[in-house]
Amino acid sequence: MRYFVIERRVYDLAVMGELMKQLHDPLESLFVTPEGYRRLCYVGESDPDGRWTNGVLRTKEGDISYPVENGIPRFHLGDGNGWDDDTTRDEIFRRRRVDPEKLIERNYDYMVNQWPEYDKYVDWIRRIAATNGPIVEIAVGPGGGATPMVLAVNPAAHVVMNDIGLWPLRQWQKFARRMRGKSPFDSAQGDIERAQGHIRRTQGETGRPLWPNLGFAQFDATQMPIASESVAAVVSMGGISNIESKANSALREAYRVLRPGGTLYAFELLPDHTITPRCPPEMIAILKQTYPHMETGYRPVLEELGFDPVRIKPMGRRPLVPGEGGLADFCTRHEVVMYLRQLRIRARKR
Numbered sequence: 001m002r003y004f005v006i007e008r009r010v011y012d013l014a015v016m017g018e019l020m021k022q023l024h025d026p027l028e029s030l031f032v033t034p035e036g037y038r039r040l041c042y043v044g045e046s047d048p049d050g051r052w053t054n055g056v057l058r059t060k061e062g063d064i065s066y067p068v069e070n071g072i073p074r075f076h077l078g079d080g081n082g083w084d085d086d087t088t089r090d091e092i093f094r095r096r097r098v099d100p101e102k103l104i105e106r107n108y109d110y111m112v113n114q115w116p117e118y119d120k121y122v123d124w125i126r127r128i129a130a131t132n133g134p135i136v137e138i139a140v141g142p143g144g145g146a147t148p149m150v151l152a153v154n155p156a157a158h159v160v161m162n163d164i165g166l167w168p169l170r171q172w173q174k175f176a177r178r179m180r181g182k183s184p185f186d187s188a189q190g191d192i193e194r195a196q197g198h199i200r201r202t203q204g205e206t207g208r209p210l211w212p213n214l215g216f217a218q219f220d221a222t223q224m225p226i227a228s229e230s231v232a233a234v235v236s237m238g239g240i241s242n243i244e245s246k247a248n249s250a251l252r253e254a255y256r257v258l259r260p261g262g263t264l265y266a267f268e269l270l271p272d273h274t275i276t277p278r279c280p281p282e283m284i285a286i287l288k289q290t291y292p293h294m295e296t297g298y299r300p301v302l303e304e305l306g307f308d309p310v311r312i313k314p315m316g317r318r319p320l321v322p323g324e325g326g327l328a329d330f331c332t333r334h335e336v337v338m339y340l341r342q343l344r345i346r347a348r349k350r
Contacts, residue, residue, distance in 0.1 A: 030134060030160070030230050031057055033064055034075055034223045044068060049209065066225075072173065075219035076164055083141075083165030103142050104175045111148045118149075120315060121267070124344060128265055129153035133232025136160045136257065138221040138250065139239025142168045146237045146265070151211050158213040162221065169216045179210045222249035226257040234258055236266040244290050248301055255305045258349040264307065266345040270294050271327065271338050272317060283334055290327075298345060307347035315342040 031040045044055010057073055058065035067074050082088040093100050128135065129150045137145045140161045147161055163169050219225050221243060234254040243250050254264050271287050271294055273279045288294055293301070302310045320328045320338040331338045 030136075030226050031073060031217070032225055032227045033059065034219065034225045037228060038064065039227070040066070040225075042068065047071075049212075070170075070173075072166065072169055072216045072218060073225075074166065075217070075225045078164070081164050083163070083167040089167060100171075104144070104171045107143050108148045108175065111144060112152045115149075117315075121149075121344065124265060124267075124346070125149045126153055127263075127346075128233060128235060129157055131157070131233045131263075133259070133262075134158045134160065134230065135233045135235060136162060136224075136226060136231050137235040137237070137239075138162045138224075138254075139164065139236065139242055140168060140172070141165075141239075141242075142171065143237075144172060145239065146235050146267070147214075150235075151214065155211055156213055157211075159211075160215045160217050162217050162219060164218065164220050166218050169218055173216055176209070176211055176214055222246045222253060224253045224257055226253075228256050229259045229262075231257050232259055232262050234262070234264050236264075236268065238267065238269060240266055241268045241270065241291075245292060247291075247293060251298075251301055252305060255307065255349060260349055262349045264302075264345065264347045264349075266298075266343075266347075267315075268298065268343050268345065269340040270297070270343065271320075272341045273338075279336055279338075280334065283336065286330075298343065302345075302347050306350055308350050310347045311345070313344045315344050317341050 032038055033040065038059050040057040040059060042052055042055055042057055045053040047053050052068050052071050052073075054070065055068045056065040057068060079085045079088075082092070089100075092098075093103075125146060128146060135150070135158060137147050137159060139145070140147060140163050144161070147159055150157055150159060161169060161172055217225070221239060234257065236250075236254075240247050240250050251264075258264065271291055273284050273287060273294070297312065299310055299312055317339050320331060320340055322328055322332050327338065
């Protein structure tokens with residue numbers, strides 16, 4: 001276990017970026033204070049691979065700091081939208097009949113090997129995986145978003161998985177550590193291709209991290225602790241939809257952190273009351289308030305922010321399944337079957 005105590009002179013050089021590549025993972029040098037965007041530097045322990053373990057991210061002056069616990073920077077210390085409350089989380093698992101010990105492995109296998117929508121999105125996934133630079137995926141939750149598929153295509157991709165809750169990130173981190181020295185599919189066959197050559201399975205090096213550039217960070221996607229114009233892609237696989245009434249703030253932050261020429265990739269779901277039978281007016285009013293893009297879609301706000309071009313492709317619709325989340329529970333109480341529009345978004349920052 002190595003321990004870095006950065007003295008003032010060395011610390012100042014690190015803040016200026018001269019030692020970042022030597023001391024830190026390049027992904028993690030992206031972090032700034034969520035307000036004021038002041039640069040942060042890590043002080044603490046490191047594992048044999050040079051990855052952070054326990055310490056703090058703090059400003060040059062030392063007046064602001066954020067804990068790094070077992071390798072995960074924590075910029076949000078609330079209940080994590082229920083994920084960090086043991087009682088709430090256990091109730092969710094009980095209601096959905098889920099074994100939390102097998103959840104992440106099951107979700108990884110589903111997204112990489114079984115996802116029925118995969119063929120519709122393979123070009124989208126491959127574009128993300130080929131991104132030249134840091135990728136931030138927001139609000140991944142236990143599902144992991146697009147990251148499992150991106151890493152299956154490109155295990156060396158520079159990805160930061162984010163969620164407002166610590167628990168999902170901690171579970172994905174544990175899963176990544178269990179995958180050391182394995183192939184992306186834990187297959188001894190190697191060089192097996194899935195879905196007519198869309199994803200190539202490659203054997204990992206024994207004992208080495210399968211995903212050497214994968215990082216994690218707990219923060220609110222509406223107030224990202226990421227430096228402006230510093231990332232090549234922001235990804236959301238339902239994350240913006242789940243942020244609901246604050247979706248505009250998340251989109252604004254995505255635009256801010258993207259480099260010129262960077263891309264927002266989003267797969268989002270929006271309620272569609274126009275095709276929902278027996279949807280009462282009071283429920284429609286609540287939905288409009290909760291989902292401000294329900295009727296107008298995402299194009300107006302994306303173009304207003306400065307994204308150009310904005311490509312939005314309708315991907316069909318499906319009914320909301322009981323037990324799928326808060327909106328599903330809300331609809332069940334009102335005895336309404338809500339339909340969702342599925343949208344695939346690719347928007348470039350000028």
